Amino acid sequence: MQLRLALVVLVLAGGPALPAAAQSLSPMSNSGLTPSDIKGFRLMIGNPYKTRMIFDVLVLDPSFVSPAPQAVVNDAEIALAPGASRPVIVEFKVLPPYKERTIGVCVRPKGLRGPVQPRVCGLYTGKLIGARG
Amino acid sequence: MRALTLAAVAILLAAPATACQVGGATTGSLGVLPSANVYGSDTGGLPAVLTITDALQPAYHVSVTAPSITAAGVGFNMSGAVAEIAYTAIGTGVSFTQDFTSAASGFDAPAFAAAVVMTFQSRIVSPSGFTTGGYGTRVTVTCS
Numbered sequence: 001m002q003l004r005l006a007l008v009v010l011v012l013a014g015g016p017a018l019p020a021a022a023q024s025l026s027p028m029s030n031s032g033l034t035p036s037d038i039k040g041f042r043l044m045i046g047n048p049y050k051t052r053m054i055f056d057v058l059v060l061d062p063s064f065v066s067p068a069p070q071a072v073v074n075d076a077e078i079a080l081a082p083g084a085s086r087p088v089i090v091e092f093k094v095l096p097p098y099k100e101r102t103i104g105v106c107v108r109p110k111g112l113r114g115p116v117q118p119r120v121c122g123l124y125t126g127k128l129i130g131a132r133g
Numbered sequence: 134m135r136a137l138t139l140a141a142v143a144i145l146l147a148a149p150a151t152a153c154q155v156g157g158a159t160t161g162s163l164g165v166l167p168s169a170n171v172y173g174s175d176t177g178g179l180p181a182v183l184t185i186t187d188a189l190q191p192a193y194h195v196s197v198t199a200p201s202i203t204a205a206g207v208g209f210n211m212s213g214a215v216a217e218i219a220y221t222a223i224g225t226g227v228s229f230t231q232d233f234t235s236a237a238s239g240f241d242a243p244a245f246a247a248a249v250v251m252t253f254q255s256r257i258v259s260p261s262g263f264t265t266g267g268y269g270t271r272v273t274v275t276c277s
Contacts, residue, residue, distance in 0.1 A: 028193070114181065114271075115218075115270050116181045116183055116253055116272060117271060117274065118273075120154075
């Protein structure tokens with residue numbers, strides 16, 4: 001049993017401490033009017049750290065859990081050099097009968113292994129012109 | 134001169150809130166524990182470390198999902214096994230401690246919390262013990 005326990009080396013994501021990914025999303029919240037039922041936002045994804053990284057850009061519900069229907073991002077996967085940033089365009093439909101809609105956008109490192117999955121998320125609201133409050 | 138100063142202030146105020154920058158993490162590892170029912174990073178392993186930085190970000194929220202078991206040895210009895218996580222978050226205006234929990238958790242950081250270092254300890258509690266193999270847990274940390 002002692003030997004067996006000794007053999008059970010429990011490793012999280014490969015064992016040794018490794019540098020993981022980093023990301024940024026700007027702005028982290030925004031809202032705006034739209035004359036049609038489609039609203040778009042230009043968001044900046046940044047890689048402020050020292051290694052090249054690939055990020056997933058996810059369009060989710062406002063609680064950042066489920067994919068948002070009728071919402072897209074032009075680059076769902078982007079590769080960024082160290083210190084680089086790049087814009088993405090997120091578009092979503094303001095679904096009737098509602099006059100406004102809020103979606104969530106999250107950026108996370110692609111394929112990151114390990115016990116802690118970091119992500120940065122923001123909320124973006126589109127309002128139909130004429131809708132008040 | 135005053136106009137120039139005011140213009141500079143206006144530009145600063147108009148600048149979009151920059152993002153949480155999440156990174157500088159280490160993955161950590163679990164260690165072999167004396168107890169046959171608990172394996173964790175806090176005895177013999179390494180904690181995972183994550184840094185959230187941003188000098189311009191307004192107040193933000195950090196949420197941590199309930200931990201899950203992502204890898205287990207062959208024949209491991211999952212029933213009754215629980216993944217738990219504990220962490221500290223230390224930084225400018227932030228001093229938060231979460232004891233070991235299997236539930237979702239989180240904390241608020243005030244504006245200008247320029248650098249918050251989060252240190253995570255993970256463990257798996259299994260009343261029926263462990264089989265030989267690799268074990269892992271996972272949480273998602275969201276800065277929003």
